[in-house]
Amino acid sequence: MTTTTPRSDPGGIVLEVDDLHVEFPTDDGLVRAVRGVSLELRRGEVLGIVGESGSGKSVTSMAVMGLLPDTARVSGGIHYDGRNLVGASDKELSTIRGKRISMVFQDPMTSLNPVYPIGYQIAEAILAHENISKDAAMKRAVELLEIVHIPNPGQRAKAYPHELSGGMRQRIVIAIAMANRPDIIIADEPTTALDVTVQAQILEALADAQAETGAAMMLITHDLGVIAGQADRVQVMYAGKVVEAGTADEVFYRPRMPYTLGLLGSLPRLDVRTERLTPISGSPPSAVNMPPGCPFSPRCPMAAPECDVEEPPLAQGATATHFAACYFSADVEGHTPDEIFRSTEATDAALGSSAGEGSR
Numbered sequence: 476m477t478t479t480t481p482r483s484d485p486g487g488i489v490l491e492v493d494d495l496h497v498e499f500p501t502d503d504g505l506v507r508a509v510r511g512v513s514l515e516l517r518r519g520e521v522l523g524i525v526g527e528s529g530s531g532k533s534v535t536s537m538a539v540m541g542l543l544p545d546t547a548r549v550s551g552g553i554h555y556d557g558r559n560l561v562g563a564s565d566k567e568l569s570t571i572r573g574k575r576i577s578m579v580f581q582d583p584m585t586s587l588n589p590v591y592p593i594g595y596q597i598a599e600a601i602l603a604h605e606n607i608s609k610d611a612a613m614k615r616a617v618e619l620l621e622i623v624h625i626p627n628p629g630q631r632a633k634a635y636p637h638e639l640s641g642g643m644r645q646r647i648v649i650a651i652a653m654a655n656r657p658d659i660i661i662a663d664e665p666t667t668a669l670d671v672t673v674q675a676q677i678l679e680a681l682a683d684a685q686a687e688t689g690a691a692m693m694l695i696t697h698d699l700g701v702i703a704g705q706a707d708r709v710q711v712m713y714a715g716k717v718v719e720a721g722t723a724d725e726v727f728y729r730p731r732m733p734y735t736l737g738l739l740g741s742l743p744r745l746d747v748r749t750e751r752l753t754p755i756s757g758s759p760p761s762a763v764n765m766p767p768g769c770p771f772s773p774r775c776p777m778a779a780p781e782c783d784v785e786e787p788p789l790a791q792g793a794t795a796t797h798f799a800a801c802y803f804s805a806d807v808e809g810h811t812p813d814e815i816f817r818s819t820e821a822t823d824a825a826l827g828s829s830a831g832e833g834s835r
Contacts, residue, residue: 489658489691490516490539490576493552495561497534500546504763508534510715511551516659521685521692523706523723525699525738529759531715532695533581536661539693540578541568555659574604577652579681581664583644586651587636593647594620594632600654619650622687623680642673646680653684660684661693666701678705699742703727708796711735714760714770717789721797731792731799731807733775733815740812753812769801776815777803 497509509531516522524532537543539553541560553560555576560568572578580586588596597616598609605612613632620628623646636644645665652660662681666674678701685692694702702709702723709726711719711734719732730736740753757774760766768783769775775782781802789800793808801807807815 487518488515489518489555490514490693491552491554492535492539493554495535495538495551495553496549497531497538497543498548499544500548501763506762507765508715508762509538512712512715512717514710514717514720516691516693518658518691519685519689520707521694521702521705523702523709524693524695524712525697525702525709526712527697527759529714529762530712532697532712533663535712536578536663536693536695539661540572540576541565573600573657574655575657576659576661577655577657579645579648579652579660579662579665581667583641583648584636586648587644589636592633592635593639597632597647597651597654600651604655615654616650619654620647622653622683623647623650624676624683625650640673642669642676645669645677649677649680649684653688653690656688657690659693660688660690661695663695664697665694666696666698674701681705699727699738711738714765715762716770716800717798718771718800719798720789721792721794725794725797729793729797729808731797731804732801733777733803733807734771735799736807736810736812737774737816740816753816755816777806779803 492512492514495509495512499506499508512531512535514522524535526532534543538549539560541563543549549561551561555571587593594613594616597619598612601607601612601615602609617628617632620631625631625643625646636647639647665681666677669677681692682705694705696702706723709721709723710717711726711732713734719726719730719735726735727739730739734755737753737755741755743752755774760770760773767785769778769786772778772782779802787800787802789798790804791798792804
């Protein structure tokens with residue numbers, strides 16, 4: 476596994492999310508999708524946000540873009556360019572979306588219009604924010620196709636989305652996202668459903684887009700392998716909250732939260748020969764009527780009675796950049812996923828076998 480060290484001279488803060496809460500009223504109760512998320516994004520850096528489905532990653536990004544449904548209840552702060560975007564009108568946000576903050580969505584076919592050539596769609600994104608001629612916009616569109624490694628860009632600009640592969644379509648979406656040289660690019664699960672080779676190509680295209688624009692990037696994924704070698708800093712989310720945050724090296728090599736350790740144990744590695752992966756048993760909790768205490772407690776091999784009483788805060792660890800929300804974070808550091816999760820799995824299997832023998 477390869478990680479990257481923070482860039483030596485990151486710029487100033489371009490985005491600050493402060494105590495963000497997002498709730499959705501439903502017939503079953505109030506869904507608390509995001510619970511007090513805070514983060515900072517600096518110019519030129521890559522922030523990886525990781526977690527299982529339902530952890531609140533995508534809802535956080537949609538809140539930043541102002542794309543949540545009207546029924547969503549949003550509170551807290553999303554500060555960009557000296558203003559709080561929470562509560563901003565759609566008209567105000569339309570001057571920011573696509574120009575200052577852009578997004579790469581998970582499924583490119585939902586982002587592209589099937590009845591227009593891709594060159595036209597890229598040029599349209601430019602013309603929406605720039606006062607230039609159509610010919611100049613089309614020329615820029617072809618240049619962008621070349622930057623994201625589309626072969627024969629002049630010819631491909633005339634193609635329709637259905638004529639391209641999934642990986643090519645995703646690179647078109649990246650070209651649209653970088654078209655106006657934004658300050659921030661949010662990539663929400665950009666490599667989902669793509670094979671490993673195409674994933675590498677998409678990540679390369681994202682890196683080139685960032686180099687071309689100088690933007691900060693928020694890379695959202697459920698797969699820690701995607702951000703290995705890409706992210707400067709990592710925030711791990713679970714049940715709508717950040718449960719661990721630190722530099723990429725801290726989170727990958729010195730995790731202090733059992734959930735992070737479990738995610739690492741579920742990640743296939745080519746540099747270490749193992750018999751099988753170490754899974755996290757159970758499922759994430761429902762965001763409706765969440766019980767008190769640590770939401771990971773029912774799945775955690777290290778859970779103690781106090782974990783079910785009060786949810787642990789995100790507390791600083793051994794360094795000023797590393798934080799974890801666990802009462803036993805000091806005990807987690809230095810252990811492997813096998814030592815924490817596999818021993819519990821073996822114990823559970825033994826207990827199940829004993830119970831089966833006793834019932835005969």
